[in-house]
Amino acid sequence: MRAPDxxxxxxxxxLAVDNITLSFGGVRAIRNVSFDIMKxxxxxxxxxxxxxxxxxxNVINGFYHPQEGLISFRGQERRRMKPYEAANQGIAxxxxxxxxxxxxxxxxxxxxxRTLKMHRGFFWQCLHWGPALAEEVENRHKVEEIIxxxxxxxxxxxxxxxxxxxLQKRVELARALAMEPDLLLLDxxxxxxxxxxxxxxSRFILDVNQQLGxxxxxxxxxxxxxxDLSDRVVVLDHGEKIADGIPADxxxxxxxxxxxxxxxx
Amino acid sequence: xxxxxxxxxxxxxxxxxxxRNARVWADRPAIREKDLGIWQTWTWAQVHEEVRAFAAxxxxxGLKKGDKVAIVGSNKPRLYxxxxxxxxxxxxxxxxxxxxxxxxxxxxxxxxEARFAVVQxxxxxxKLLSLSDDLKDLERIIYDEERGLKDYDHSRxxxxxDVQAIGRKKLEADxxxxxxxxxxxxxxxxxxIAVILYTSGTTGQPKGVMLxxxxxxxxxxxxxxxxxxxxxxxxxxxxxxAWVGDHIFSYAESYWSxxxxxxxxxxxxMLQDLREIGPTYFFSPPRIFxxxxxxxxIRMEDAGALKKKMFHYFLAVxxxxxxxxxxxxxxxxxxxxxxxxxxxxxxxxxxxxLGLSRMRVGYTAGEAIGPEIFRFYRxxxxxxxxxxxxxEASVFVTVQPxxxxxxxxxxKPAPEVEIKIDDSGEVLYRSPGVxxxxxxxxxxxxxxxxxxxxxxxGDAGFFDHEGHLRIIDRAxxxxxxxxxxxxxxxxxxxxxKFFPNIKEAVAxxxxxxxxxxxxxxxxVAVGSWAERNNVSYASYQELAGLPEVYExxxxxxxxxxxxxxxxxxxxxxxxxxxxILHKELDADDGELTRTQKVRRxxxxxxxxxxxxALYDGSKEQDIETEVTFEDGRKGAIKARVQIRxxxxxxxxxxxxxxx
Numbered sequence: 001m002r003a004p005d006x007x008x009x010x011x012x013x014x015l016a017v018d019n020i021t022l023s024f025g026g027v028r029a030i031r032n033v034s035f036d037i038m039k040x041x042x043x044x045x046x047x048x049x050x051x052x053x054x055x056x057x058n059v060i061n062g063f064y065h066p067q068e069g070l071i072s073f074r075g076q077e078r079r080r081m082k083p084y085e086a087a088n089q090g091i092a093x094x095x096x097x098x099x100x101x102x103x104x105x106x107x108x109x110x111x112x113x114r115t116l117k118m119h120r121g122f123f124w125q126c127l128h129w130g131p132a133l134a135e136e137v138e139n140r141h142k143v144e145e146i147i148x149x150x151x152x153x154x155x156x157x158x159x160x161x162x163x164x165x166x167l168q169k170r171v172e173l174a175r176a177l178a179m180e181p182d183l184l185l186l187d188x189x190x191x192x193x194x195x196x197x198x199x200x201x202s203r204f205i206l207d208v209n210q211q212l213g214x215x216x217x218x219x220x221x222x223x224x225x226x227x228d229l230s231d232r233v234v235v236l237d238h239g240e241k242i243a244d245g246i247p248a249d250x251x252x253x254x255x256x257x258x259x260x261x262x263x264x265x
Numbered sequence: 266x267x268x269x270x271x272x273x274x275x276x277x278x279x280x281x282x283x284x285r286n287a288r289v290w291a292d293r294p295a296i297r298e299k300d301l302g303i304w305q306t307w308t309w310a311q312v313h314e315e316v317r318a319f320a321a322x323x324x325x326x327g328l329k330k331g332d333k334v335a336i337v338g339s340n341k342p343r344l345y346x347x348x349x350x351x352x353x354x355x356x357x358x359x360x361x362x363x364x365x366x367x368x369x370x371x372x373x374x375x376x377x378e379a380r381f382a383v384v385q386x387x388x389x390x391x392k393l394l395s396l397s398d399d400l401k402d403l404e405r406i407i408y409d410e411e412r413g414l415k416d417y418d419h420s421r422x423x424x425x426x427d428v429q430a431i432g433r434k435k436l437e438a439d440x441x442x443x444x445x446x447x448x449x450x451x452x453x454x455x456x457x458i459a460v461i462l463y464t465s466g467t468t469g470q471p472k473g474v475m476l477x478x479x480x481x482x483x484x485x486x487x488x489x490x491x492x493x494x495x496x497x498x499x500x501x502x503x504x505x506x507a508w509v510g511d512h513i514f515s516y517a518e519s520y521w522s523x524x525x526x527x528x529x530x531x532x533x534x535m536l537q538d539l540r541e542i543g544p545t546y547f548f549s550p551p552r553i554f555x556x557x558x559x560x561x562x563i564r565m566e567d568a569g570a571l572k573k574k575m576f577h578y579f580l581a582v583x584x585x586x587x588x589x590x591x592x593x594x595x596x597x598x599x600x601x602x603x604x605x606x607x608x609x610x611x612x613x614x615x616x617x618x619l620g621l622s623r624m625r626v627g628y629t630a631g632e633a634i635g636p637e638i639f640r641f642y643r644x645x646x647x648x649x650x651x652x653x654x655x656x657e658a659s660v661f662v663t664v665q666p667x668x669x670x671x672x673x674x675x676x677k678p679a680p681e682v683e684i685k686i687d688d689s690g691e692v693l694y695r696s697p698g699v700x701x702x703x704x705x706x707x708x709x710x711x712x713x714x715x716x717x718x719x720x721x722x723g724d725a726g727f728f729d730h731e732g733h734l735r736i737i738d739r740a741x742x743x744x745x746x747x748x749x750x751x752x753x754x755x756x757x758x759x760x761x762k763f764f765p766n767i768k769e770a771v772a773x774x775x776x777x778x779x780x781x782x783x784x785x786x787x788x789v790a791v792g793s794w795a796e797r798n799n800v801s802y803a804s805y806q807e808l809a810g811l812p813e814v815y816e817x818x819x820x821x822x823x824x825x826x827x828x829x830x831x832x833x834x835x836x837x838x839x840x841x842x843x844x845i846l847h848k849e850l851d852a853d854d855g856e857l858t859r860t861q862k863v864r865r866x867x868x869x870x871x872x873x874x875x876x877x878a879l880y881d882g883s884k885e886q887d888i889e890t891e892v893t894f895e896d897g898r899k900g901a902i903k904a905r906v907q908i909r910x911x912x913x914x915x916x917x918x919x920x921x922x923x924x
Contacts, residue, residue, distance in 0.1 A: 144301035149412075154533030156302065194804075196894060207413055 102161035113178030287313035322432030330355030338385025473704030496523035540620035587644030659698030744775030750837030
């Protein structure tokens with residue numbers, strides 16, 4: 001279940017954003033931001049509300065198209081890309097507000113994450129037996145590994161709409177993992193969780209990073225979590241980058257403290 | 266004499282029984298585990314090979330006769346194999362409760378002087394490594410699941426599979442290794458210590474109960490004969506391995522009669538696995554039956570009006586006639602017909618949903634079960650029986666024989682068990698299962714076990730006119746109100762716990778003017794109620810304090826009072842005031858034992874301000890309590906808890922009269 005080998009070694013730049021500017025009409029959500037994500041690391045993006053964190057993730061996975069700047073993923077430069085192309089290249093994400101198929105079971109939701117890995121056409125699917133079944137069994141095995149990994153066996157057949165919030169978040173992570181991504185974007189994976197749920201989620205994020213070798217970029221507000229989990233942190237405020245570095249440095253940075261405490265601009 | 270019976274077969278230890286099973290039932294299933302969503306099965310021949318490989322590996326790593334090996338984890342085939350492997354080498358397995366926090370584990374491991382530990386996963390490895398300063402005796406840790414452990418220092422750590430590989434290599438390369446193992450198995454005898462089980466105990470430090478092979482093998486044999494258990498039976502192993510019940514039912518009896526033990530996928534999937542396996546023989550503390558009933562009742566609330574009506578109608582029929590039919594007593598013809606229809610429409614489908622369709626014999630033990638809960642299952646036609654047992658007895662003290670089931674007794678003495686009641690009302694017993702002694706605690710052994718082999722149970726009880734034993738309560742828990750009325754806390758608590766909304770209840774009243782209770786809501790049941798009624802809440806604490814929830818529980822308490830008022834001996838112990846606790850009682854906070862029994866005195870100390878408030882007439886009380894999180898860190902929660910008065914039934918037991 002490890003992330004596929006893409007020929008990159010740990011520590012090489014996997015993704016670089018270069019001078020990105022994103023505007024919605026007159027609103028400039030992101031202004032000239034550049035940073036990079038190295039293979040194998042956990043990279044945190046933090047900042048006060050409205051700093052442009054989620055917009056940044058949306059730019060990375062191709063949902064928004066920046067007016068200026070370049071993104072290079074594994075050395076390949078691009079400006080415009082459709083989200084499914086990003087998915088095909090190995091970028092998966094979860095959302096700030098849980099975006100699962102509420103009426104479907106946990107298992108079906110995670111299987112949905114493997115759509116891109118299943119290639120049998122309409123005809124074979126209708127026939128069901130033969131190649132389509134073999135393909136489903138193979139993919140189901142992968143999904144079962146993920147279910148085992150995230151310890152959600154007990155809710156395998158439960159519709160996700162009936163699950164508590166903390167577990168829904170975990171199912172969403174499972175669905176993202178089902179794509180066997182190289183780069184996993186997590187948008188506030190611990191928002192609204194209690195302490196024990198946060199601890200569990202932190203453990204899973206570390207395990208995904210260490211066991212599966214997946215590179216992770218996450219947005220998170222809980223500073224304790226960010227400082228414990230991440231290798232490097234980039235700080236955004238009002239669409240601009242104000243700091244970038246290892247957690248201890250960022251924490252001591254006066255600009256960051258001001259931004260979080262809300263000094264007049 | 267019994268020793269002679271077991272010895273006559275020559276199979277007086279579990280390693281010897283395993284040899285026999287591998288011979289007699291080579292291709293029959295011995296153990297199953299659900300892995301990645303699929304049930305995997307090992308036959309007796311395969312188990313035999315796995316156990317030998319692990320035993321040889323352990324010897325290679327330096328395990329010697331007489332060493333202790335701690336086993337920490339949930340029910341997994343490899344951990345059960347560890348027991349047999351350790352016993353094959355002549356060492357002694359010491360299963361430990363896997364949810365014990367680090368500090369609790371230190372005591373047991375230190376006391377047992379464990380040299381090796383075989384654990385399930387990273388969580389347990391981390392726990393043991395964090396204690397390494399205190400555990401000088403612990404030399405090696407062997408783990409089952411490799412996840413997360415790749416980058417650890419492996420000088421003392423070994424994956425289970427690697428140890429087996431070492432053993433297999435040795436057995437293949439050196440025929441002497443196999444012979445040595447066979448010799449070690451053959452040298453084992455019935456009087457050797459088979460296992461040390463630490464009792465969780467409601468007071469004081471745990472004590473290590475030493476059971477010999479004679480104790481456990483003979484207890485298993487007698488129990489299998491009593492209930493006609495054969496190799497065709499199937500059980501689900503889901504109770505803590507450190508508990509004597511699981512040790513006897515899922516290990517000893519399986520090795521004796523050759524039946525198959527299924528291990529659940531994870532602790533949370535137990536109910537689904539139960540349904541998939543459909544065990545024929547089921548052993549469970551009352552709590553599980555309570556949970557099952559709660560789940561059913563909640564799901565019925567979501568059913569359509571017609572189904573709901575049908576369900577409740579036929580449950581009433583079952584209450585009226587079901588138990589009598591099961592006991593073979595006369596029942597009106599009309600009820601018999603209705604029961605037959607009910608079986609088709611409700612009982613059988615319900616049993617199927619619960620996973621109890623194939624259950625031939627079911628036992629509940631560990632704690633007194635509420636009569637209403639017990640009757641519910643019996644009335645569906647399930648042969649659920651009570652037994653009364655102790656770790657010190659290798660479980661069995663009394664058992665209810667088929668056809669003689671009463672909700673309020675624990676049955677007749679089990680085969681070859683003698684029972685007597687001493688002058689103070691305490692129950693004593695003597696049997697082949699009686700333990701050898703407490704490990705390194707001669708004093709406790711002497712105060713519990715008389716030189717003639719009688720063991721003090723610490724429970725108060727009496728024999729009724731039919732020769733059935735009735736247990737009233739823990740001898741030290743039964744008390745009196747200041748008015749002189751008998752106060753049996755567990756009796757009241759069990760009545761309350763029958764309501765799905767109430768998870769736990771703690772009654773107070775000894776040497777007080779009247780009875781009061783603290784209640785814990787059942788988050789699943791009350792949460793589902795809140796959802797259906799559009800009541801919003803953010804936390805357990807908020808939900809527990811809602812006035813609507815108080816209204817609902819007050820109605821339950823009233824029902825209990827009405828019940829109590831109908832019983833002459835109990836009418837005086839009706840509940841005058843109650844409160845709903847703002848946090849769930851939890852074993853991590855020391856409020857429950859690891860087997861989920863209420864630690865009454867501890868709770869009384871911890872919530873002292875609340876108890877004062879229960880008796881001084883206040884309407885609310887502030888409280889701050891310390892909580893322990895799963896990782897052992899501490900925090901505090903504050904709350905303002907409301908207290909309510911409840912109406913009392915019957916004229917002469919008014920509160921005024923009591924004051």
